[in-house]
Amino acid sequence: MLVQQSGLGQLGVGLAQMLRKQYGKENIILSDIRRPPTEVYNMGPFVYADVLDYKNLRELVVNNRITWLVHYSALLSAIGEANVALARTINITGLHNVLDLALENCLRLFVPSTIGAFGPSSPRDPAPDLCIQRPRTIYGVSKVHAELMGEYLHHKYGLDFRCLRYPGVVSAHSKPGGGTTDYAVQIFHDALSSGHHECYLRSNTRLPMMHISDCHRATIEFMQAPESQLSLRTYNIAAMSFTPEEVAEEIRKHLPNLRVTYNPDTIRQTIADSWPVRFDDSNARQDWGWKPAYGLSELVTDMLASIREKKNNAGLPVS
Numbered sequence: 590m591l592v593q594q595s596g597l598g599q600l601g602v603g604l605a606q607m608l609r610k611q612y613g614k615e616n617i618i619l620s621d622i623r624r625p626p627t628e629v630y631n632m633g634p635f636v637y638a639d640v641l642d643y644k645n646l647r648e649l650v651v652n653n654r655i656t657w658l659v660h661y662s663a664l665l666s667a668i669g670e671a672n673v674a675l676a677r678t679i680n681i682t683g684l685h686n687v688l689d690l691a692l693e694n695c696l697r698l699f700v701p702s703t704i705g706a707f708g709p710s711s712p713r714d715p716a717p718d719l720c721i722q723r724p725r726t727i728y729g730v731s732k733v734h735a736e737l738m739g740e741y742l743h744h745k746y747g748l749d750f751r752c753l754r755y756p757g758v759v760s761a762h763s764k765p766g767g768g769t770t771d772y773a774v775q776i777f778h779d780a781l782s783s784g785h786h787e788c789y790l791r792s793n794t795r796l797p798m799m800h801i802s803d804c805h806r807a808t809i810e811f812m813q814a815p816e817s818q819l820s821l822r823t824y825n826i827a828a829m830s831f832t833p834e835e836v837a838e839e840i841r842k843h844l845p846n847l848r849v850t851y852n853p854d855t856i857r858q859t860i861a862d863s864w865p866v867r868f869d870d871s872n873a874r875q876d877w878g879w880k881p882a883y884g885l886s887e888l889v890t891d892m893l894a895s896i897r898e899k900k901n902n903a904g905l906p907v908s
């Protein structure tokens with residue numbers, strides 16, 4: 590049995606769907622502190638679980654004989670800077686609860702990290718798996734903490750801790766949750782509604798990005814990889830890197846009238862400028878065979894088709 594925490598965020602439902610296809614819908618429990626939409630509730634087991642409530646988490650694990658835990662709970666980079674105390678609590682105290690629970694119940698544990706775990710003193714093009722990590726956001730600090738705590742408990746007590754550093758994830762099916770890479774989702778919605786996107790980053794801000802289905806596939810392949818193939822517990826994964834101007838150009842191949850204006854927001858621009866522009870994921874490719882399926886043109890084609898379909902199904906106008 591697997592429980593996936595904070596499953597109602599941008600990434601959660603899609604991962605649960607992919608896992609349920611492989612392991613059966615009754616074996617994957619989605620949890621969050623928010624009320625699930627009807628379609629998610631009808632897809633398979635859903636329970637309330639607050640990552641800050643240790644007793645509640647323990648009951649969930651014990652009552653359902655959980656063996657794997659996917660810990661998605663976090664406040665992302667931009668929203669974390671606006672709520673530092675809450676980000677520290679959810680991202681660090683929440684993680685400690687989950688680590689204690691995993692040790693106590695011999696759980697296997699997957700925790701995602703991010704390009705945000707690097708900072709201005711890290712090598713940026715590309716950022717390797719092992720290098721200086723001095724992030725300047727509470728989000729990044731909490732993710733480095735997660736990487737180090739998980740690795741420490743793996744080496745000291747044998748905890749099966751696995752961690753992937755995700756790039757900015759681009760998905761048509763959910764709203765972004767307060768990150769610095771959110772523009773790369775919003776631009777598609779704007780392109781298909783008003784035809785105008787106002788970008789909060791400069792036109793030449795290059796960041797690593799990934800299509801959500803590659804992100805989910807990487808997660809499952811990594812969780813399934815035999816221990817003997819892993820030389821690290823925390824791996825970078827990469828697919829593509831682009832700037833706002835480059836993704837806009839690619840969208841214009843489908844929607845030539847897209848207009849993009851730039852109005853950089855100091856907080857998010859400063860964060861983006863401190864992150865890697867490219868990830869070196871050669872260890873993931875070598876150790877457990879990671880290979881992305883989506884490049885920029887495939888991502889743009891898929892995002893436009895998926896959002897169009899959603900709008901058509903909802904009876905909304907599409908430009």
Ligand SMILES: NC(=O)C1=CN([C@@H]2O[C@H](COP(=O)(O)OP(=O)(O)OC[C@H]3O[C@@H](n4cnc5c(N)ncnc54)[C@H](O)[C@@H]3O)[C@@H](O)[C@H]2O)C=CC1
Nearest residue numbers: 595597598599600639640661663701703755756757758766
């Ligand atoms: N979306 C992205 O581009 C990337 C995401 N990641 C990581 O992937 C994970 C999932 O990210 P997203 O789905 O985008 O996040 P999100 O911000 O969309 O969702 C976070 C979820 O956490 C839940 N939550 C908040 N407080 C909680 C609490 N006390 N207990 C339980 N749940 C609580 C929220 O209800 C929400 O559903 C995070 O750990 C994030 O750091 C890493 C890199 C990129």
Ligand SMILES: CC(=O)[C@H](N)C(=O)O
Nearest residue numbers: 665666703768769770
């Ligand atoms: C890259 C991430 O971790 C996230 N999307 C964010 O922008 O905060």
